[in-house]
Amino acid sequence: MSFNNLDQLYRQVIMDHYKNPRNRGTLEGDVMSVNMNNPTCGDRIQLQLQVEEGTVTDAKFDGEGCSISLASASMMTQAVKGKSIDEAVKMSGAFSDLMQGKDIDEDIDFGDIQALQGVSKFPARIKCATLPWKAMEKGVDEQ
Template structure:
């Protein structure tokens, strides 16, 4: 395993063992439950969106290290973003999971550590679960 793979693995495990933004927002205006029946991952995502800005994001649930660390990274990444930017990041993340290149000027932060998941097709649904929940929640809020 090369040093970059080791770094990415340590970032993923750090988010899994010490998840950021784990919990529930009591007064959220977006609340979505989703699961991945293939492997049993489940997530409850709550977002507080005001004036099209993600003011807060929290998740709860259970699942593998990939799904839970991805949820942790996703919540960190979207707080402070507009809903449009958050949805765009979800599209970029989905493309990254398919092995496609993304605009290097876009700072994905810790999310970049999940890029190797694209080599394991069975794990892509784990990584994208929270992102799909976020997209669904924003779509419902805007409709």
């Protein structure tokens, strides 16, 4: 597959998650909830995780922002479901490395998240992509 075709495919994946976000909404009951925003561009996210016995059993988000931040939130909530908190935090660190153009652990299956790799070429947009991941890290740290 050529670079242009791959780039187009990645754009389609990002737009699909933006237009048809997975896990958008709110959770009821005892959940970890974090609100974060990116004052530079106005993105804001409310992330909720339901954690039972150290495992993320459900994840939802709500908020406003650009296609990159909302697509990233959609992808992240899908990716962390069923993972232990430690696995989710490890994935978040690897995602941060991906956004900075660093080599990442081959053992981590990013799935659709790989589509955000091109964001690393646009430093001003990295904060958009990492906002939901930073919200998760903040929530775990505060718990």
